[in-house]
Amino acid sequence: MIYLFICILIIGTAMLLLNIRIKAVLGSEERWFFVGLGRSGVQVDSRSQQGILKVFGLTVFRFDIDKEQGKKEKKKPGKKQPSGKPAPARKQRQRSWQLAKEILPNCLKALKRYIIKILQALVVEELEAEVKAGFDSPALTGQVYGYYQAALGAVPAVFRRVRFTPDWTGTSLSGVVRLSVVLPFYIFLWRTIVLIWDLPLRKVYKLAIGTKKGA
Secondary structure, three states: OHHHHHHHHHHHHHHHOOEEEEEEEEEOOOEEEEEEEOOEEEEEEOOOOEEEEEEOOEEEEEEEOOOOHHHHOOOOOOOOOOOOOOOOOOOOEEOOHHHHHHHHHHHHHHHHHHHHHHHHHOEEEEEEEEEEEEOOOHHHHHHHHHHHHHHHHHOHHHHOOEEEEEOOOOOEEEEEEEEEEEEEHHHHHHHHHHHHHHOOHHHHHHHHHOEEOOO
16 A cells, blocks of 8 residues: 555656646648647647647557537437426526626636736747748848848847748748747646635635525
């Protein structure tokens, strides 16, 4: 029993040390999105309309993404009521606007604090953009390229991640953007626990279910 507890403790500690990772590549040739824990998660490719399940960076399963699946689902026939017996009336519930006004400010403050803390804990692993563009006239293309060089000199920390290549042959636009951000899992878990603690859950539940009319 103690060995099982030690194994669970080690696995739990290892998971807390992992990062929630979100990666995206948007370009003319590649367009995919990944979200997972560490190197394990789900990657969705919008060009091939396929999803990929990865475990420790290895592909273990592929599945198709059907956008029209919801539209093609057949409607399940509802249960018919016995003839001669009226359908039972559903009990109507009402919600208190006074209670909503009471808990809304606290909920908004807690959510705002949660979002700010999560954004502050995000770490940008990769942020790069490669753009190749051209305009109707070479003069306009050169002007835009001059603006890019000026911005690169003014804010090198930001614009050095963006590589702009002018196309002098004519109007064109192509490129790719790569973005990867991580969030330590222990911070996400802790901030979520704090959010749940800050929210007036009993009042939120009471507002969600409502009260029976006439009660």
